[in-house]
Structures are given as C-alpha cells and as structure tokens.
Amino acid sequence: MSQKTLIEAIRDGLRExxxxxxxxxxxxxxxxxxxxxxxxxDGLYNQFGDQRVRDTPISESAIVGYAIGAALMGMRPVAEMxxxxxxxCGFDQIVNQAATMAYRYGGDTGVPLVVxxxxxxxxxxxxxxxxxxxxxxxxxxxxxxxxxxxxxxxxGLIRSSIRDNNPVIFFEHKYLYRSIKGEVPExxxxxxxxxxxxxxxxxxxxxVTYGWMVHQSIAAAQQLEKEDGLSVEVIDLxxxxxxxxxxxxxxxxxxxxxxxxxxxxxxxxxxxDVSAQITESIFEHLDAPVMRxxxxxxxxxxxPPLEKxxxxxxxxxxxxxxxxxxx
Amino acid sequence: MSRQGKIIGGVYLGRGQEAxxxxxxxxxxxxxxxxxxxxxxxxxxxxxxxxxxLMCQILGRKAGPSKGKDSWSHTGDMRYNILxxxxxxxxSVPIACGAALATRMRxxxxxxxxxxxxxxxxxxxxxxxxxxxxxxxLPVIFICENNQWAYSTxxxxxxxxxKIAKRASAYGMEGLSxxxxxxxxxxxxxxxxxxxxxxxxxxxxxxCVTYRMMGHSEHDQAAYMDKNQTAAWExxxxxxxxxxxxxxxxxxxxSEDKRMTERIEAEIADARKFAESQPFPEGPEALEGxxxx
Numbered sequence: 001m002s003q004k005t006l007i008e009a010i011r012d013g014l015r016e017x018x019x020x021x022x023x024x025x026x027x028x029x030x031x032x033x034x035x036x037x038x039x040x041x042d043g044l045y046n047q048f049g050d051q052r053v054r055d056t057p058i059s060e061s062a063i064v065g066y067a068i069g070a071a072l073m074g075m076r077p078v079a080e081m082x083x084x085x086x087x088x089c090g091f092d093q094i095v096n097q098a099a100t101m102a103y104r105y106g107g108d109t110g111v112p113l114v115v116x117x118x119x120x121x122x123x124x125x126x127x128x129x130x131x132x133x134x135x136x137x138x139x140x141x142x143x144x145x146x147x148x149x150x151x152x153x154x155x156g157l158i159r160s161s162i163r164d165n166n167p168v169i170f171f172e173h174k175y176l177y178r179s180i181k182g183e184v185p186e187x188x189x190x191x192x193x194x195x196x197x198x199x200x201x202x203x204x205x206x207x208v209t210y211g212w213m214v215h216q217s218i219a220a221a222q223q224l225e226k227e228d229g230l231s232v233e234v235i236d237l238x239x240x241x242x243x244x245x246x247x248x249x250x251x252x253x254x255x256x257x258x259x260x261x262x263x264x265x266x267x268x269x270x271x272x273d274v275s276a277q278i279t280e281s282i283f284e285h286l287d288a289p290v291m292r293x294x295x296x297x298x299x300x301x302x303x304p305p306l307e308k309x310x311x312x313x314x315x316x317x318x319x320x321x322x323x324x325x326x327x
Numbered sequence: 328m329s330r331q332g333k334i335i336g337g338v339y340l341g342r343g344q345e346a347x348x349x350x351x352x353x354x355x356x357x358x359x360x361x362x363x364x365x366x367x368x369x370x371x372x373x374x375x376x377x378x379x380x381l382m383c384q385i386l387g388r389k390a391g392p393s394k395g396k397d398s399w400s401h402t403g404d405m406r407y408n409i410l411x412x413x414x415x416x417x418x419s420v421p422i423a424c425g426a427a428l429a430t431r432m433r434x435x436x437x438x439x440x441x442x443x444x445x446x447x448x449x450x451x452x453x454x455x456x457x458x459x460x461x462x463x464x465l466p467v468i469f470i471c472e473n474n475q476w477a478y479s480t481x482x483x484x485x486x487x488x489x490k491i492a493k494r495a496s497a498y499g500m501e502g503l504s505x506x507x508x509x510x511x512x513x514x515x516x517x518x519x520x521x522x523x524x525x526x527x528x529x530x531x532x533x534x535c536v537t538y539r540m541m542g543h544s545e546h547d548q549a550a551y552m553d554k555n556q557t558a559a560w561e562x563x564x565x566x567x568x569x570x571x572x573x574x575x576x577x578x579x580x581x582s583e584d585k586r587m588t589e590r591i592e593a594e595i596a597d598a599r600k601f602a603e604s605q606p607f608p609e610g611p612e613a614l615e616g617x618x619x620x
Contacts, residue, residue: 025432051432057462062421062455069425069439072405073360075432077425092452096415097422104401104411106394107616141617166618 004184007177009151013158025052028080037082060086064093071111081117085131098167099142110165118174126302132264137169138241144193145241147171149214151182156191173212196244202233206251209261210237217261220317240270249282256287259324266294288327293320329545335387336398341366343540346565350513351470360439362410362423365400367442374407382602395608417447421456427465438466438524446477446485461498466524469532474539479551495532507535508565
C-alpha cells in the first residue's frame with residue numbers, strides 16, 4: 001500500500017494498462033512531452049513514445065472520431081479532453097457515432113475506447129472550466145459513464161474502463177486531483193463498472209452521491225452524527241451508467257430516507273433518475289419524500305461568492321439532511 | 328420495390344455516380360478500409376459484401392449486418408473492413424482516418440478510402456480529419472463526391488472559394504479534381520493515390536465531379552433541378568461511356584451486354600427472394616446489441 005493522489009492513481013492505472021496491452025494508446029491536446037494540462041499523462045511520453053502518447057491539434061471531434069476508427073481496428077484508445085467542458089465539441093462523435101456503433105453492427109462489433117478528462121468546479125474556473133456534463137452521456141444508450149471519488153476507485157475503474165469493449169466516458173474531478181490522498185495497493189486490481197460503494201454505513205438516512213460530493217457528504221454525515229446523533233449512510237455511485245440500483249434500493253429500504261446529492265444542476269441530472277427509480281420501485285419503504293441537493297439551473301459562475309453560492313457543500317447537505325430526518 | 332412499399336426506409340440512389348464506387352474500390356485489398364455513404368452501393372459489392380446481406384439490411388431483416396437495427400445507408404461490416412456511416416454526413420471521415428492510424432500503429436500497410444459529398448465539406452469534421460491526417464501523414468484517400476447537389480442546394484451556395492480541391496493544398500496534401508463519370512480515369516488516379524499512401528506518401532484529396540441524376544431520395548420530386556442540365560449529364564452517363572469504350576476497344580457485343588445484364592438481374596432477384604424469405608427481428612430484440620459483451 002502507498003498513499004497516492006487521485007492524479008497519481010489515474011496515471012498509474014494508465015501506465016500499467018499500457019504496459020499490459022500494446023493496443024492501449026493515449027491521444028489528446030498537450031498529452032505528450034508536456035504531460036497534459038493537469039499532468040495526468042506526465043512521464044508516459046518518455047516511457048511509451050510519441051506513437052502511443054500522441055499529441056493532437058485542438059480538434060475534439062476528430063480526437064474522438066480517430067479513437068473510434070482506431071478502436072474498430074483493434075486498438076484501445078484513451079482520448080483526453082483537456083477539460084470535460086470541451087467534450088461538447090466532440091459530442092456528435094460520442095453520442096451519434098461511438099454510442100451507436102455496437103447497435104449498428106448488430107451487437108457484433110464494439111468500440112473499446114475511453115474519453116477521459118477533468119470536470120467539476122471549486123477552483124473558480126468559470127463557465128468553461130467547471131462543468132459537470134455527466135448527464136449528457138448518462139442519457140445516451142451505448143455509453144458507460146464513470147466518476148470516481150477516491151484514488152483507489154479511480155485506479156481500479158480506469159483499468160476496467162480501458163478493458164471494457166464499449167465506449168466509456170470517465171470524469172475526473174479536478175478539485176480532487178491533488179487535494180486528496182488515499183491508499184492504493186501495489187498489486188493489480190480492477191473495480192467492475194456498474195458497482196456502487198457504501199462509503200459510510202448508517203441507519204437513519206441514505207445519501208446517494210458521486211465525485212467530489214462524496215467527500216462533502218461524508219463530512220456532512222460526520223457532522224450530523226456529532227451534532228444530531230444521526231446515523232447516515234453514504235453511497236458513492238462510482239459508475240453513473242450502468243446504475244447500481246440494487247445497492248441504492250438496499251440502503252433506502254434500511255434507512256427509509258433518501259437524500260440525493262449531485263454537483264450537477266437541478267434539472268435532468270442523474271439524481272432525477274435515481275429519485276424516479278426509488279419512488280417507482282420502493283415507494284412503500286419511504287418515510288419521507290426523496291430530497292435532492294444540487295447546483296441551481298445556471299452556468300457555473302466565476303467569482304468566489306457566486307461559485308460558493310452555486311456549488312452544493314457540506315453545509316447545504318447538513319441542512320437538507322436535517323429537514324429530511326425531521327420530516 | 329420502394330414504390331411497392333417493400334422498402335421501409337428512405338431510398339437514396341447513386342444513379343449517375345457509379346464510376347466513383349467502382350473506380351475507387353477496384354484496386355483495394357481485403358485489408359484496406361472503406362467508409363462508404365448512401366450512394367456508394369458499388370463500394371460494398373466490390374469490397375466483397377454479398378448482395379443477399381445488403382438486401383437483408385435494406386429490408387430490415389434479422390439476417391442483415393445490423394440485424395434489422397439500422398437502414399441500408401448506414402451499413403457496415405468489419406469482416407470486409409467496411410465502416411458503418413451515419414446520417415451526420417462527414418462524421419465518418421475522422422473515423423476512417425482513425426482506422427488508418429491504427430493500421431500504421433500496428434505495422435500494416437493498409438489504406439483507408441473515405442467518401443463524402445461536396446455538401447459535407449462545409450462541416451468542421453472534414454477539416455479536423457484532414458488536418459490531423461496531414462499532421463500524421465496517414466494513408467487516407469479522401470473522396471469528395473461532388474454530385475452538384477446537397478439535397479436541394481447547389482455548390483455555389485455550399486463551397487466558399489469555388490474549387491473544393493484547392494483546399495487540399497492548405498493541408499500540404501495533393502488535391503485533384505477529375506471527371507468522375509470516366510471510370511477508367513477514376514481508377515487510374517485513385518490507384519496512384521493508393522500506391523502513394525501505401526508507400527508512406529500520405530493522404531490525397533480527390534474531388535470526383537459527377538452529377539446526381541435523380542432527386543435526393545425517392546420522395547424528392549426535385550423540381551429545383553434543371554432538366555436541360557440533367558439531360559446534358561445524361562449524355563455523359565458513366566455506364567454508357569464505359570460500354571462505348573468496351574465496344575470500341577475490345578469489341579464488346581450487344582449479346583455480351585445482354586448476358587451480363589441478365590446475370591446481374593438474376594443476382595439481384597436472388598438477393599431479393601432470399602431477403603424476403605428471411606424473418607424480421609422480434610420486437611424485444613430492440614433491446615439487444617446496445618453494448619457488446
């Protein structure tokens with residue numbers, strides 16, 4: 001075991017998959033000798049060379065399109081978006097091309113590719129360096145969507161994402177890149193896609209969340225236990241698509257109260273679906289309405305007071321949990 | 328078949344553009360890659376896809392390569408290195424380039440031929456794909472099928488700067504414009520481009536000037552098309568011209584022509600009979616194939 005940052009864990013996962021499988025290669029803007037805008041691919045160019053750690057021009061659509069073509073010819077490309085905000089420039093290639101390819105080939109031919117990059121706020125990145133566009137892709141059949149919250153999960157999930165035979169969109173929270181460290185084993189391990197993780201066990205209330213908000217929710221749960229004597233369970237989705245309904249349902253059946261927390265905006269985020277699925281399937285187990293903590297329906301603002309107002313955080317989660325517990 | 332209601336989807340014919348499909352594909356090997364679009368029937372046939380499979384795809388049958396999931400114009404089958412295209416015309420161009428990149432990374436000398444209309448050249452994907460292909464010096468032949476119509480829009484309202492082939496020079500790429508109703512000329516120029524790409528000489532852009540002899544699709548009455556212009560192109564019909572060439576050069580006879588036509592018609596009839604005897608997929612099969620295992 002050693003302590004790793006999120007960024008180190010992802011880099012180690014990429015390196016080990018590239019060592020294990022010659023068909024894995026990286027392409028993206030400034031990913032080569034420079035090592036990427038956030039240095040996720042730092043050192044990989046020196047180890048694997050310019051063919052397998054391939055700089056591209058600013059062409060998100062072609063980056064994804066080239067990855068699809070290479071995947072169809074037996075490669076396993078990992079395409080970096082410099083910021084996940086820029087993924088909109090490759091949107092057609094992801095949702096109309098990559099996501100439909102298996103269906104178009106009658107389920108016989110897949111496109112094993114990963115599109116990964118930094119998402120999320122908390123750094124005053126403003127409108128175009130802070131977005132959480134996961135829901136564009138969870139809405140699209142044919143894609144898998146991953147959003148890890150810890151170094152351990154990130155390494156296990158990037159390895160499974162690369163080995164998966166389908167397109168995977170892999171969101172890395174940029175605020176967590178260097179702000180957290182965690183235990184990562186030296187030996188090889190993978191975390192299957194589609195499995196949520198109970199990050200904290202509790203009996204009174206379930207928080208379902210992912211990404212940065214896992215950490216805010218755990219902090220909120222600890223505060224609620226100390227100040228209110230509440231026992232809060234925190235479920236980290238880890239994979240948003242496919243969604244691990246069973247783990248969510250099992251927890252909510254136990255606690256009878258569900259608080260859904262996402263950094264994403266209020267309308268149309270993954271938690272809207274989690275809410276609908278809980279009420280459709282296990283309504284009789286609920287003692288209170290399903291509640292949500294989300295960002296408002298605005299772009300992600302720049303000035304610190306605006307961004308602080310916009311982002312969900314420990315304080316907002318605690319307030320919502322108290323309301324839910326008292327219902 | 329469309330008028331009889333036997334074809335469920337749209338019908339987009341390549342009438343008048345046949346020399347492009349044949350001339351660009353004739354010199355390809357099995358391991359070469361193509362990304363044909365909706366008027367390129369000949370590309371599928373020359374790359375080896377059986378007519379029966381194609382007909383099953385057209386008629387939405389389970390035995391088609393997509394198992395009834397998608398229509399004819401997006402057919403693909405990796406057994407023949409045929410990349411499936413989509414209705415976002417131009418989007419398959421970067422995909423074909425990526426396939427070419429993969430062959431180079433794997434140490435192969437395959438090439439990719441990618442097809443798009445002059446209308447699609449207005450899309451950013453074509454620029455991004457060509458720019459990257461030039462940077463990586465990829466073995467790609469860009470076939471721009473200029474059939475003078477992007478649905479109802481003529482080239483002077485689609486192509487800024489007039490000559491589309493000139494754009495190739497901006498990428499340091501050889502760009503040709505040729506009479507694509509002459510199958511031998513298409514064959515010769517594309518063969519040279521394929522040879523150059525295979526030897527590591529990089530990509531080529533070829534504008535294939537032709538004419539769409541019918542409306543955009545079966546449901547388009549095409550009142551916007553000038554009958555005199557269509558009639559002028561009729562006299563340059565690629566099939567008629569090649570037949571004339573054969574008559575003059577190798578004494579191709581009417582009876583040989585008749586025998587060949589009958590053989591082709593019999594093959595089409597067989598494909599149709601086969602496809603019509605095949606079952607549609609069952610409704611719940613819609614849920615299958617979203618992911619591969």
